[in-house]
Amino acid sequence: MNILETVKKGVQDAIKNLYQGEIAADAVVLNPTRKEFEGDYTLVVFPYTKMAKKAPPVLAEEVGVYLKENVSEIEDYNVVKGFLNLSFSDGFWKEFLFQNSGNPSFGKGTANGKKVMVEFSSPNTNKPLHLGHIRNILLGWSSAKILEAAGNEVVKVQIINDRGIAICKSMLAWQKFGNAETPESSGTKGDHLVGKYYVEFEKQFKKEYANWQQSEEGIEHFMSHKKREQTEEEYFKKYKQQYFNENSVLGKEAKEMLLKWEAGEEETVNLWKKMNGWVYEGFDTTYKKLGVEFDKLYYESNTYLLGKEMIDKGLNNKVFFKKEDGSVWIDLTDAKMDEKIVLRSDGTSVYITQDLGTANLRYQDFGVEKMVYVVADEQNYHFKVLFETLKRLGEPYAQNMHHLSYGMVDLPTGKMKSREGTVVDADDLVAEVIEEARTNAVERGEIVEISQEERDTIYRKIGLAALKFFIIKVNPKKRMIFDPKESVDLQGQTGPYVQNAFVRIQSVLRKAQLDSVDLSLAGGYEKIETQEKELLNQLFTYPSIIQQAADELDPSAIANYCYNLAKGYHKFYHDHSILKAESEAAKSFRLQLSKMVANVLESGLDLLGIEMPERM
RNA sequence: GGUCCCGUAGCUCAACUGGAUAGAGCAGCUCACUUCUAAUGAGCAGGUUUCAGGUUCGAGUCCUGACGGGAUCACCA
Numbered sequence: 001m002n003i004l005e006t007v008k009k010g011v012q013d014a015i016k017n018l019y020q021g022e023i024a025a026d027a028v029v030l031n032p033t034r035k036e037f038e039g040d041y042t043l044v045v046f047p048y049t050k051m052a053k054k055a056p057p058v059l060a061e062e063v064g065v066y067l068k069e070n071v072s073e074i075e076d077y078n079v080v081k082g083f084l085n086l087s088f089s090d091g092f093w094k095e096f097l098f099q100n101s102g103n104p105s106f107g108k109g110t111a112n113g114k115k116v117m118v119e120f121s122s123p124n125t126n127k128p129l130h131l132g133h134i135r136n137i138l139l140g141w142s143s144a145k146i147l148e149a150a151g152n153e154v155v156k157v158q159i160i161n162d163r164g165i166a167i168c169k170s171m172l173a174w175q176k177f178g179n180a181e182t183p184e185s186s187g188t189k190g191d192h193l194v195g196k197y198y199v200e201f202e203k204q205f206k207k208e209y210a211n212w213q214q215s216e217e218g219i220e221h222f223m224s225h226k227k228r229e230q231t232e233e234e235y236f237k238k239y240k241q242q243y244f245n246e247n248s249v250l251g252k253e254a255k256e257m258l259l260k261w262e263a264g265e266e267e268t269v270n271l272w273k274k275m276n277g278w279v280y281e282g283f284d285t286t287y288k289k290l291g292v293e294f295d296k297l298y299y300e301s302n303t304y305l306l307g308k309e310m311i312d313k314g315l316n317n318k319v320f321f322k323k324e325d326g327s328v329w330i331d332l333t334d335a336k337m338d339e340k341i342v343l344r345s346d347g348t349s350v351y352i353t354q355d356l357g358t359a360n361l362r363y364q365d366f367g368v369e370k371m372v373y374v375v376a377d378e379q380n381y382h383f384k385v386l387f388e389t390l391k392r393l394g395e396p397y398a399q400n401m402h403h404l405s406y407g408m409v410d411l412p413t414g415k416m417k418s419r420e421g422t423v424v425d426a427d428d429l430v431a432e433v434i435e436e437a438r439t440n441a442v443e444r445g446e447i448v449e450i451s452q453e454e455r456d457t458i459y460r461k462i463g464l465a466a467l468k469f470f471i472i473k474v475n476p477k478k479r480m481i482f483d484p485k486e487s488v489d490l491q492g493q494t495g496p497y498v499q500n501a502f503v504r505i506q507s508v509l510r511k512a513q514l515d516s517v518d519l520s521l522a523g524g525y526e527k528i529e530t531q532e533k534e535l536l537n538q539l540f541t542y543p544s545i546i547q548q549a550a551d552e553l554d555p556s557a558i559a560n561y562c563y564n565l566a567k568g569y570h571k572f573y574h575d576h577s578i579l580k581a582e583s584e585a586a587k588s589f590r591l592q593l594s595k596m597v598a599n600v601l602e603s604g605l606d607l608l609g610i611e612m613p614e615r616m
Numbered sequence: 617g618g619u620c621c622c623g624u625a626g627c628u629c630a631a632c633u634g635g636a637u638a639g640a641g642c643a644g645c646u647c648a649c650u651u652c653u654a655a656u657g658a659g660c661a662g663g664u665u666u667c668a669g670g671u672u673c674g675a676g677u678c679c680u681g682a683c684g685g686g687a688u689c690a691c692c693a
Contacts, residue, residue, distance in 0.1 A: 029634090029635080031632065031635075032632070034635095034636065034637095036636085036637080037636080042635085042636085044634095044635055044636095046635080046673055046674075047673095049673075056673075080636070081636070082635090082636090082673075082674090083635080083636060124693085161693070164692085164693065165692085165693090166693085241692095300693085304693095325691090327691060336619075337619085338618095338619095338689070341690085341691055343691085344691040345691060346691080348691085350690090350691065350692085350693085351692075351693050354693090376687095377620090377621065377686090377687065377688095378686095378687055378688070379687095379688090380620060380621075380687075380688070381619080381620075381687085381688050381689070382688090382693095384620085405621085407621080407622080407686085407687090408686080408687085410686095412627095440655075441655090444655075462655085470628095473628095473629070473630090474628085474629065475629085475630090477621070477622080478621090478622065478629090479621085479622070479685090479686065479687090480628085480629090481627090481628070483627090483628075486627090486628065486641095486642070489641090489642075490655050491641085491642090491655055491656090492640085492641040492642060492655095493628090493629075493630095493640060493641040493642085494641085494655085496655055497641090497655070497656090499655085500653090500655050500656075501656095503653080503655090504652075504653065504656085505652095507652065507653060508652045509652095510652095511652060512652085541632080544632085545632085548632080548633095552633095556629095556630090557632090560629090560630060560631095560640095563630095563640080563641090564630090564640085567640080570656055570657070571656090571657070571658095573652080573656080573657090574654095574656065574657045574658085575657085577651085577652070578652055579652050580651085580652075594652095615653085616653090616655070
């Protein structure tokens with residue numbers, strides 16, 4: 001039994017024996033003791049005062065006496081107001097350390113036989129990945145790792161949005177203005193090349209639209225359609241999408257191309273395959289740089305027709321209803337949502353139809369009983385509707401659908417807007433943080449004795465740690481402000497700060513090995529010091545932090561934990577000598593403590609997709 | 617307008633899910649490297665947790681209402 005459960009049981013017994021009261025185990029509030037007080041864990045006794053008819057300090061005192069006598073691990077206690085601070089014995093802590101310090105997988109749960117799917121990244125194939133995708137990818141990857149660490153079997157997937165009008169815009173622009181340019185001929189990464197033509201299309205379309213606004217047709221249109229008080233600028237801004245659909249020459253061509261694609265016309269399909277191929281190659285490079293991979297990719301070109309048989313099922317069960325024009329709807333007004341279309345009047349799928357079908361397909365493919373979608377919070381409503389619909393359809397997995405919803409990433413200057421060229425490109429950003437790590441290391445003028453290749457590996461690890469930690473440390477649901485300058489910071493509350501604690505330990509361990517220390521001497525260590533106890537306490541909570549992060553799908557909990565552990569270690573390292581400790585026992589104890597801290601830091605950062613350098 | 621999310625130090629973020637005197641980093645000002653690597657540590661300064669009520673032994677956290685920011689309300693995806 002876990003010590004905390006033992007204590008809780010002890011508290012239950014105390015209440016029962018002292019006051020003849022019954023309390024549930026999860027009603028026992030046990031918190032880590034704040035560091036300005038003496039103790040390891042604190043019991044809050046206020047909830048029992050009524051039952052026991054005692055004043056809080058008296059009650060705390062009585063329970064304290066009982067626990068000290070009846071729970072062997074509890075060595076001492078003290079009472080401050082209604083708070084009972086409990087101290088565990090050094091023996092308990094030593095055993096905890098010796099049992100776990102050499103275990104690299106400390107904190108990870110045992111396999112629970114559950115299968116979970118995590119969907120993340122899921123880009124469009126018409127432009128390269130940007131900062132927004134990076135937040136998505138990092139959250140998805142670390143959530144998957146965390147769920148795995150909590151004992152689940154995890155399948156990582158993405159659904160690639162590889163069809164539709166957007167990719168046709170890139171294709172058309174390339175056809176018209178591309179002069180058969182390829183990634184090879186231009187030396188441009190595939191996804192960037194395709195993105196370039198997407199931008200080119202928008203540019204040409206904008207020009208066309210501007211010309212139309214000045215033309216007789218455009219002027220006449222404006223005069224006959226404008227609302228009162230509406231300026232030309234306001235009107236045309238609003239009309240843009242409609243212009244694309246109804247008046248535009250380029251728009252017409254793009255739409256024709258989409259029709260050809262849907263009809264399977266060979267030339268169009270080949271062009272589509274070629275350009276998407278370029279994009280995938282580019283994406284792969286970016287994913288590799290970020291250190292992520294997937295178990296299976298779903299393509300919307302394969303899934304966009306799915307879901308219709310589920311519509312039939314739902315119609316039979318009266319989950320859905322049909323309107324006069326043949327369109328199919330679900331009425332969610334009793335769940336405080338709206339009526340929502342699930343099949344168009346012409347019988348074709350909409351977004352949610354595909355998602356219904358895809359969820360079902362995934363269940364068939366993998367038998368997963370839980371699915372996590374990492375998607376920005378602008379789609380909160382969509383997923384509410386999707387999950388509710390699956391429930392009403394009675395799908396077996398419907399109770400375990402989760403939307404890991406995260407806030408958008410803003411720049412200090414405001415929102416990212418592709419049209420205004422304020423998008424931060426993923427590849428540029430990665431290159432920038434690595435370069436910053438290099439510059440910094442060169443200025444410091446250290447680690448010169450290793451090869452250039454090894455140094456490059458270290459710079460890459462440090463740069464990426466800075467970037468990843470900076471993004472993951474923020475609670476996912478919060479909208480975050482991304483300052484590129486701060487993201488490359490290597491000091492303070494950063495990834496490299498955590499790495500540095502690990503590196504310091506490695507350095508100590510390397511030196512210690514030369515002396516060949518007898519680790520068994522640590523058992524004779526007399527008195528564990530305050531800072532050592534604090535570190536042990538922090539290490540002790542690691543398993544529950546993993547569990548919490550998994551339950552709440554919140555990788556930021558791991559990031560903040562790692563930072564605090566590293567901080568504790570840096571301070572300990574500063575105040576205590578390890579290799580020149582006052583006794584052999586102390587030295588051995590501290591080496592094992594350091595070893596365990598290193599293991600946990602490495603394990604924790606690994607859950608965030610951050611690698612440890614051996615030196616820096 | 618309806619619904620949902622957010623609001624904590626100048627800035628970027630925490631706060632163990634209702635617990636003790638709200639903590640870190642950055643930026644600013646001091647101090648500490650011939651020492652197990654200073655990508656570190658110590659100190660100063662910075663707060664009416666947007667505001668007003670309520671619930672209770674106790675509220676940044678829960679409830680109500682304002683105010684501010686964002687998202688969403690397509691036979692788009």
